[in-house]
Amino acid sequence: MFLIHLTCTACGLKHDWAQLQNLCSACQKPLFATYDLSEVGRVLTRASFKTRREKSLWRYRELLPLPSVTEPLSLGEGGTPLLRADRFAAKIGIENLWVKDESLNPTQSFKARGMSVAVSTAKHLGARKLAVPSAGNAGGALAAYAARAGLEAHIFMPRDTPRANIIECRELGAHVVLIDGLITDCGAEITKRKTVEGWFDMSTLKEPYRVEGKKTLGYELAEQLNWQLPDVILYPTGGGTGLIGMWKAFDEMETLGWLATKRPRMFSVQASGCAPIVRAFENGESTAAEFPDAHTIASGLRVPKAIGDFIMLKILRESKGGAVAVDDEEMIRVTREVGSSEGLFVAPEGAACFAALKSLLATKIIAPEERVVIFNTGSGIKYLECYREG
Ligand SMILES: Cc1ncc(COP(=O)(O)O)c(C=O)c1O
Numbered sequence: 236m237f238l239i240h241l242t243c244t245a246c247g248l249k250h251d252w253a254q255l256q257n258l259c260s261a262c263q264k265p266l267f268a269t270y271d272l273s274e275v276g277r278v279l280t281r282a283s284f285k286t287r288r289e290k291s292l293w294r295y296r297e298l299l300p301l302p303s304v305t306e307p308l309s310l311g312e313g314g315t316p317l318l319r320a321d322r323f324a325a326k327i328g329i330e331n332l333w334v335k336d337e338s339l340n341p342t343q344s345f346k347a348r349g350m351s352v353a354v355s356t357a358k359h360l361g362a363r364k365l366a367v368p369s370a371g372n373a374g375g376a377l378a379a380y381a382a383r384a385g386l387e388a389h390i391f392m393p394r395d396t397p398r399a400n401i402i403e404c405r406e407l408g409a410h411v412v413l414i415d416g417l418i419t420d421c422g423a424e425i426t427k428r429k430t431v432e433g434w435f436d437m438s439t440l441k442e443p444y445r446v447e448g449k450k451t452l453g454y455e456l457a458e459q460l461n462w463q464l465p466d467v468i469l470y471p472t473g474g475g476t477g478l479i480g481m482w483k484a485f486d487e488m489e490t491l492g493w494l495a496t497k498r499p500r501m502f503s504v505q506a507s508g509c510a511p512i513v514r515a516f517e518n519g520e521s522t523a524a525e526f527p528d529a530h531t532i533a534s535g536l537r538v539p540k541a542i543g544d545f546i547m548l549k550i551l552r553e554s555k556g557g558a559v560a561v562d563d564e565e566m567i568r569v570t571r572e573v574g575s576s577e578g579l580f581v582a583p584e585g586a587a588c589f590a591a592l593k594s595l596l597a598t599k600i601i602a603p604e605e606r607v608v609i610f611n612t613g614s615g616i617k618y619l620e621c622y623r624e625g
């Protein structure tokens with residue numbers, strides 16, 4: 236294994252990876268895994284991926300936690316297709332558009348990536364009971380990997396989470412608690428009870444390894460595009476782990492000398508009814524205030540306050556990208572446009588990115604010749620209550 240320690244994203248303090256860790260012990264900010272990349276570079280090159288390796292995200296094993304003798308918990312996560320979206324692209328007047336279709340993951344969303352790595356590592360380090368606040372998809376993913384690990388899963392969800400997510404968690408054997416409030420209220424409930432209950436807190440960015448799973452989005456994208464990253468990435472942002480993970484992957488790949496091109500401009504896409512990052516970006520702030528009265532059908536984007544806000548805002552600015560908010564009605568309308576032109580029933584969060592692309596083209600922030608990748612983070616099939624039946 237090439238993981239050497241955990242490093243605080245804010246104050247730089249190092250922590251022991253071999254102990255279960257949540258936030259930095261000094262400043263309560265997220266911890267990142269640090270690898271010995273010069274050693275990785277000695278055993279792994281871009282050519283390594285041309286030989287037979289498994290399709291799942293564990294193909295990047297040298298860049299993930301977990302000792303090499305420990306078997307990861309896998310349901311076949313990752314290895315999702317990068318599809319061209321030519322018919323939709325032609326309609327909106329852009330030359331090169333791809334969709335990374337994350338709905339093909341176990342439990343139908345990209346949350347499987349983070350949970351495969353985080354549950355594997357938590358189990359290895361001795362956790363027995365895992366707890367998470369979830370907008371829906373993270374809960375389903377935790378329930379699945381915890382079941383496979385033989386660990387308890389305690390999932391706290393807002394009462395208005397899509398029904399499919401709630402049912403899925405229960406059928407996967409998790410303990411589900413519905414809360415009258417938002418995901419932040421669910422997180423507060425876990426914080427209050429976790430010591431007494433003996434739960435390990437699996438909240439996004441409050442433990443160090445979900446972001447490691449999510450970073451494989453960046454490695455896969457680079458590999459699928461022959462190490463030539465796109466000009467623009469549009470990403471639906473709630474807690475921000477996907478965006479932050481990809482940027483970490485780009486950092487690591489740059490150190491490894493694997494990148495043939497400059498980095499993409501990163502755009503965070505949120506819902507108009509819950510857009511803390513968009514607001515903070517527009518106001519030139521380095522952290523994001525809690526968004527009042529958060530509401531949107533895109534439950535994964537209903538995150539009024541994110542602990543990784545300062546990391547996201549830094550990435551958006553450093554990459555010369557931006558942040559865009561989309562109305563719920565527009566997400567629903569665009570879902571059918573994408574569905575009928577590309578054959579993909581995208582989650583509202585994914586649809587938000589297609590809608591954002593249209594508006595960024597109209598305002599000339601994105602040019603028609605730029606190479607654009609959209610992440611469809613989940614499947615529309617989990618959100619049936621959002622659609623008309625006619
Ligand atoms: C389908 C979907 N897209 C996007 C997000 C936001 O993800 P992140 O926390 O990585 O910003 C979520 C989170 O629940 C989600 O379920």
Ligand SMILES: [Zn+2]
Nearest residue numbers: 243246259262
């Ligand atoms: Zn710190």
